[in-house]
Amino acid sequence: MLVTLxxxxxxxxxxxxxxxxxxxFLMPEGLDAVSRAAMIAYWxxxxxVGEQYFAFWTALAHGEFGIGLMERRPVATIFAERIxxxxxxxxxxxxxxxxxxxPLGVLAAIWRQRRRGAAVLLAAFMGYAVPNFxxxxxxxxxxxYALHWLPSAGSATxxxxxxxxxxxxxxFVAALVRYTRNAMLDVLGQDYMRTAWAKGLAPRVVFxxxxxxxxxxxxxxxxxxxxTTLVSGAVVIETVFSWNGVGDLLVGATLRRDYxxxxxxxxxxxxxxxxxxxxxxxxxxxVDPRVRLA
Amino acid sequence: xxxxxxxxxxxxxxxxRPRLGIGNPLVAAAAVLGAMLLTMALLAPWIAxxxxxxxxxxxxxRPPVGFDRAMxxxxxxxxxxxxxxxxxxxxxxxxxxxxxxFGGVFGLVLGVAIGLLAGLARGVVDxxxxxxxxxxxxxxxxxxxxxxxxxxxxxxxxxLLVLGLAYWAHFAxxxxxxxxxxxxxxxxxxxxxxxxxxxxxxxxxxxxNLASPVVVMATLNFSNLILLESSLSFxxxxxxxxxxxLGSMVGQGRDYMASAPWVVAAPAALIVLVAxxxxxxxxxxxxxxxxxxxxx
Numbered sequence: 001m002l003v004t005l006x007x008x009x010x011x012x013x014x015x016x017x018x019x020x021x022x023x024x025f026l027m028p029e030g031l032d033a034v035s036r037a038a039m040i041a042y043w044x045x046x047x048x049v050g051e052q053y054f055a056f057w058t059a060l061a062h063g064e065f066g067i068g069l070m071e072r073r074p075v076a077t078i079f080a081e082r083i084x085x086x087x088x089x090x091x092x093x094x095x096x097x098x099x100x101x102x103p104l105g106v107l108a109a110i111w112r113q114r115r116r117g118a119a120v121l122l123a124a125f126m127g128y129a130v131p132n133f134x135x136x137x138x139x140x141x142x143x144x145y146a147l148h149w150l151p152s153a154g155s156a157t158x159x160x161x162x163x164x165x166x167x168x169x170x171x172f173v174a175a176l177v178r179y180t181r182n183a184m185l186d187v188l189g190q191d192y193m194r195t196a197w198a199k200g201l202a203p204r205v206v207f208x209x210x211x212x213x214x215x216x217x218x219x220x221x222x223x224x225x226x227x228t229t230l231v232s233g234a235v236v237i238e239t240v241f242s243w244n245g246v247g248d249l250l251v252g253a254t255l256r257r258d259y260x261x262x263x264x265x266x267x268x269x270x271x272x273x274x275x276x277x278x279x280x281x282x283x284x285x286x287v288d289p290r291v292r293l294a
Numbered sequence: 295x296x297x298x299x300x301x302x303x304x305x306x307x308x309x310x311r312p313r314l315g316i317g318n319p320l321v322a323a324a325a326v327l328g329a330m331l332l333t334m335a336l337l338a339p340w341i342a343x344x345x346x347x348x349x350x351x352x353x354x355x356r357p358p359v360g361f362d363r364a365m366x367x368x369x370x371x372x373x374x375x376x377x378x379x380x381x382x383x384x385x386x387x388x389x390x391x392x393x394x395x396f397g398g399v400f401g402l403v404l405g406v407a408i409g410l411l412a413g414l415a416r417g418v419v420d421x422x423x424x425x426x427x428x429x430x431x432x433x434x435x436x437x438x439x440x441x442x443x444x445x446x447x448x449x450x451x452x453x454l455l456v457l458g459l460a461y462w463a464h465f466a467x468x469x470x471x472x473x474x475x476x477x478x479x480x481x482x483x484x485x486x487x488x489x490x491x492x493x494x495x496x497x498x499x500x501x502x503n504l505a506s507p508v509v510v511m512a513t514l515n516f517s518n519l520i521l522l523e524s525s526l527s528f529x530x531x532x533x534x535x536x537x538x539x540l541g542s543m544v545g546q547g548r549d550y551m552a553s554a555p556w557v558v559a560a561p562a563a564l565i566v567l568v569a570x571x572x573x574x575x576x577x578x579x580x581x582x583x584x585x586x587x588x589x590x
Contacts, residue, residue, distance in 0.1 A: 004429050007425070007426070008429060015441060015442075015445055125573070128569075129569040131565060131566070131569065133541075137544065138562075141558075145551070228435065229434070231434035235434075235436045236529060240548075250440055251531070253444070254443055255530065262441055263441075266438075269434060270432070270434075
């Protein structure tokens with residue numbers, strides 16, 4: 001985990017140093033050679049790469065993450081203001097995804113021979129193929145522009161959460177339905193399921209306690225694996241709905257070549273994803289008692 | 295298989311004919327649609343009625359044929375600069391498909407090479423390469439894309455690089471796993487024993503045997519690449535205006551969609567259609583290959 005972070009930080013550092021001098025993007029055109037040299041010296045860009053690399057880590061260790069070039073404020077402050085909005089959107093999305101995806105997946109498995117099951121699968125397939133920004137725009141057209149029911153931008157009230165959450169979660173609901181269904185189908189054929197039926201247990205107990213509990217293990221793995229995709233999707237959705245979060249910030253930073261913000265953003269988000277993945281690993285233990293022994 | 299009793303003839307073993315399995319009507323429809331989209335994309339410069347970037351300010355935001363204020367020569371209507379949407383859709387489709395295809399090929403070659411190297415070299419090389427693949431898989435790729443684009447600009451080559459980098463780790467892991475399984479096969483051992491170089495073993499004996507899972511993965515990734523490219527272009531950091539891709543058409547039409555939804559509708563529908571077709575065919579191909587593996 002720490003090695004991963006070290007690699008990410010180093011790649012980010014090298015990438016920003018190898019691709020030309022950032023000064024040229026930042027300074028006004030026609031800057032004279034003397035001030036240009038002064039700027040380069042100020043940012044320490046004339047020193048050997050090894051020394052810069054050392055300085056980079058020293059700064060990180062001191063909690064100095066750089067100054068945003070556009071806002072002229074420490075990047076850590078800029079992120080602190082926004083990361084809560086992003087986390088809230090991810091949380092509602094994750095909640096909706098699990099609350100809708102897992103039950104639908106279970107139902108699709110139980111209904112595998114029936115029309116209803118096929119309908120759920122078909123809907124899941126559509127959820128896969130419709131990109132989140134197209135869905136977002138469709139929702140905007142209907143619920144904001146045509147019906148005026150929901151606000152089109154911002155993150156102030158619970159109503160603001162409806163469309164971004166829907167647009168972002170559609171793909172993951174679809175993914176979860178498919179994985180849950182497959183996992184359930186694997187479990188339904190097991191011997192212990194036949195035993196459970198033979199004991200005369202109620203269908204609810206058979207499906208949920210014996211079936212779902214065992215099917216959940218691969219499903220949790222998938223939820224963990226999808227975290228990176230979820231964050232990628234959030235970047236797009238935040239931009240569409242002018243969501244005041246990290247994704248919106250990073251897209252803006254890309255358009256304006258605001259390196260300190262981008263650099264820090266990649267590190268912070270990578271950290272967050274790795275932490276969440278660790279939490280997912282811990283969630284195994286809650287579902288699968290066998291993991292606790294290991 | 296027919297074993298006719300009472301004759302002395304040796305019953306002939308009938309091998310199942312390889313089939314494409316177009317029996318499934320959904321898959322057949324997807325195949326036909328896919329062929330049509332591909333033809334349209336390939337022929338775009340010749341079948342598009344207008345130059346996709348030609349602006350006619352007097353014919354701005356005209357709706358598609360069949361609506362009020364429509365102009366007969368603009369079948370899909372026009373956008374905010376009076377450009378013909380049908381022509382832009384055709385050219386956009388062409389560029390989107392080309393970027394996803396060549397980006398995918400780039401990622402495939404890179405990933406297969408790294409996977410082969412890791413699987414054959416073992417040891418430190420293997421650990422380092424697979425470590426890198428793990429890092430790649432643990433970072434949301436959009437962030438990497440943003441960083442690369444911020445550093446290297448928005449040229450089409452950069453976008454190709456980004457699309458190529460999107461799935462190399464998936465291919466590398468798949469290929470490495472296959473290589474490790476194949477490495478101890480008798481025929482590979484035999485090849486080595488008669489003095490074949492590692493390169494020859496990799497090219498002649500490994501690659502043909504791991505081609506089919508790689509091709510399946512590439513097909514499944516194609517729709518993801520379409521979506522990735524359109525997302526980046528939608529955000530304005532992919533293909534730059536005035537060049538049309540499906541994503542950038544949706545992105546730029548967004549500001550006009552309240553009054554002129556058709557500007558967004560046609561390219562958005564095309565993205566969904568392409569992704570759906572690619573996904574259906576990829577799924578089908580995977581099932582076919584899996585089934586064949588099971589029959590063995």
